[in-house]
Amino acid sequence: SRFCSPACKIEVPERLTVSHEALVRTGLAARCVSIAVREATDEEILLVHSEEYLEAVKKTPYMTLEDLMAFTQQYGDVYFHPNIYHCAKLAVGATLQLVDSVMTGRVRNGIALVRPPGHHSQKSAASGFCIFNNVAIGARYAMQKYGAKRVLIVDWDVHHGQGVQYCFEDDPNVLYFSWHRYEHQNFWPNLRESDYDSVGKEKGAGFNINVPWNKVGMENSDYLAVFFHVLLPVAYEFCPDLVLVSAGFDSAIGDPEGKMCATPDIFAHLTHLLMNLAGGKLCAVLEGGYNLTSLAQSVCQTVQTLLGDPAPLPADLGGPCESVLKSIHCVRSAHKQYWSSDLPASELSAKSLKVAEQKTGNEPEAQEQRSPEEIVWPEPPKRLCPPVRTAVALPEGVACPDACKRCSSAEAPSSLYSLSLHVLCECVCAGSVCRITVSLYILVCVIVCRAVHVLICVCVCVCVCVCVCLAPQGCSDVAGFMQAVLGLLLPLGYEYNPGLVLLVRMPGSGVCESVWQQLAGLLQGLAQGHTLVLMQVRGPVWVKYSPVNWWMCIQDQNWQLCKCTNSCYQQAEYIRYS
Numbered sequence: 245s246r247f248c249s250p251a252c253k254i255e256v257p258e259r260l261t262v263s264h265e266a267l268v269r270t271g272l273a274a275r276c277v278s279i280a281v282r283e284a285t286d287e288e289i290l291l292v293h294s295e296e297y298l299e300a301v302k303k304t305p306y307m308t309l310e311d312l313m314a315f316t317q318q319y320g321d322v323y324f325h326p327n328i329y330h331c332a333k334l335a336v337g338a339t340l341q342l343v344d345s346v347m348t349g350r351v352r353n354g355i356a357l358v359r360p361p362g363h364h365s366q367k368s369a370a371s372g373f374c375i376f377n378n379v380a381i382g383a384r385y386a387m388q389k390y391g392a393k394r395v396l397i398v399d400w401d402v403h404h405g406q407g408v409q410y411c412f413e414d415d416p417n418v419l420y421f422s423w424h425r426y427e428h429q430n431f432w433p434n435l436r437e438s439d440y441d442s443v444g445k446e447k448g449a450g451f452n453i454n455v456p457w458n459k460v461g462m463e464n465s466d467y468l469a470v471f472f473h474v475l476l477p478v479a480y481e482f483c484p485d486l487v488l489v490s491a492g493f494d495s496a497i498g499d500p501e502g503k504m505c506a507t508p509d510i511f512a513h514l515t516h517l518l519m520n521l522a523g524g525k526l527c528a529v530l531e532g533g534y535n536l537t538s539l540a541q542s543v544c545q546t547v548q549t550l551l552g553d554p555a556p557l558p559a560d561l562g563g564p565c566e567s568v569l570k571s572i573h574c575v576r577s578a579h580k581q582y583w584s585s586d587l588p589a590s591e592l593s594a595k596s597l598k599v600a601e602q603k604t605g606n607e608p609e610a611q612e613q614r615s616p617e618e619i620v621w622p623e624p625p626k627r628l629c630p631p632v633r634t635a636v637a638l639p640e641g642v643a644c645p646d647a648c649k650r651c652s653s654a655e656a657p658s659s660l661y662s663l664s665l666h667v668l669c670e671c672v673c674a675g676s677v678c679r680i681t682v683s684l685y686i687l688v689c690v691i692v693c694r695a696v697h698v699l700i701c702v703c704v705c706v707c708v709c710v711c712v713c714l715a716p717q718g719c720s721d722v723a724g725f726m727q728a729v730l731g732l733l734l735p736l737g738y739e740y741n742p743g744l745v746l747l748v749r750m751p752g753s754g755v756c757e758s759v760w761q762q763l764a765g766l767l768q769g770l771a772q773g774h775t776l777v778l779m780q781v782r783g784p785v786w787v788k789y790s791p792v793n794w795w796m797c798i799q800d801q802n803w804q805l806c807k808c809t810n811s812c813y814q815q816a817e818y819i820r821y822s
């Protein structure tokens with residue numbers, strides 16, 4: 245009978261079958277393009293691993309049981325099954341097939357559901373269930389075959405991918421970000437170099453970011469705070485050509501390894517926040533994830549966001565806990581010298597990162613006492629996947645796009661203010677909007693919102709401070725702008741949890757196109773994507789309002805609304821008319 249180390253009780257084949265079955269059951273698989281897997285070649289594996297290691301692993305299918313056990317003992321927490329070499333080659337091959345499909349533009353993004361995982365394996369060693377380092381090979385492959393200059397690897401698995409860190413620690417072209425259960429080096433793999441002060445070596449200094457979780461029981465707001473205040477400002481400054489995600493879901497609630505409390509829907513937001521980078525080129529590669537229920541739910545949340553569906557409302561976020569604030573402060577201080585977009589750590593005061601009352605110490609222990617099966621959490625909320633409908637406000641004399649039928653509103657709104665009020669009221673009285681976050685530029689239209697309710701003004705005053713500190717520099721201060729969006733607007737927006745985001749761009753606001761689109765994209769993580777974008781520009785411009793995706797073509801002050809069928813636009817983008 246097959247010898248079995250304790251490890252093989254959790255890294256089991258059912259991980260892939262339950263994930264795939266969930267994708268099929270929810271209809272998500274049918275919306276995806278399936279990519280064939282293949283075995284990796286020796287040359288591809290040698291992009292990261294040594295010849296002697298590869299040659300040794302090649303022998304494992306033919307080893308006797310005792311040889312296999314001896315071979316396994318030399319590594320930590322892996323098991324070598326006679327078939328694992330074949331599976332490990334398929335895991336790498338699947339990853340590279342995904343990288344091919346994304347880098348050639350055949351698909352925009354995708355996920356490789358593979359096992360064994362990869363992020364712990366090293367040049368000449370297997371570790372932590374990992375044989376070959378799928379994601380590290382994927383990064384090297386993308387740089388070698390497609391000339392990718394900068395690759396961002398985001399490792400949201402609950403373990404530190406030390407294998408990836410070792411592979412790229414002196415390489416400034418690969419930015420490796422990992423958060424991981426650490427508990428002051430008391431959690432596996434118990435490495436000193438997993439702490440926040442490992443920032444990379446030589447030319448790679450600043451390109452390795454470790455965020456240690458020194459407590460278990462981390463929640464959604466902790467994960468988002470690290471994205472807003474550590475990863476995203478640096479990722480935007482790094483400006484990658486490709487994003488690889490070491491998508492381990494053992495960081496989700498119910499996992500026996502992670503013992504965290506973040507719910508599966510958080511992966512919809514983490515994915516969304518990364519999709520605006522690298523022109524949307526994102527390859528997620530499965531790492532860990534051992535609670536079959538939360539694994540399947542987390543995979544579905546990730547895939548549904550990759551497909552472009554609006555993220556669910558970020559349910560009742562608190563502020564990050566004290567322990568996370570400390571980790572964030574430490575890692576930002578360690579990296580302050582490398583990243584200009586990094587506000588001095590002191591700026592990250594408790595006020596902008598609302599300090600939640602210290603998590604009462606007993607929760608995690610309670611978690612520890614309950615067996616993983618006993619931990620329950622609510623089903624992820626049903627998510628909108630709105631048909632793409634459109635509304636076009638057309639100036640006189642401009643023909644409707646095909647298949648549109650003009651249904652001008654009763655009173656053709658005569659100005660930007662009355663239009664947004666008009667649409668606003670339509671939303672509000674349609675009851676589909678309970679609260680509204682006004683975004684950066686709405687302050688100029690504060691008169692529009694007066695008719696809505698006083699809550700707006702609270703938010704507007706916050707936005708006023710952001711806009712004031714931004715407007716003078718205009719587009720030249722992109723870093724400053726993005727820092728304010730990531731470090732202030734998004735955290736507050738997520739905590740405020742609005743029913744609608746109103747984004748108004750006034751002429752002379754001085755923000756350039758790309759930054760504007762980043763802002764509109766990022767804000768769609770709020771309000772289930774209910775975003776109204778109003779732009780007043782010279783000449784007609786199409787803008788997008790979702791989920792009904794109202795398109796408004798605006799010319800000067802002349803507005804008319806008409807609804808188009810959803811056949812007009814499959815993927816809502818900005819289309820500028822000549």
Ligand SMILES: NCCCNCCCCCC(=O)CS
Pocket residue numbers: 321361364372373401403432492494501531532533
């Ligand atoms: N030696 C005491 C217990 C050690 N357990 C090690 C578990 C490794 C988990 C690796 C993993 O999940 C990859 S994502």
Ligand SMILES: [Zn+2]
Pocket residue numbers: 401402403492494531532533
């Ligand atoms: Zn893991």
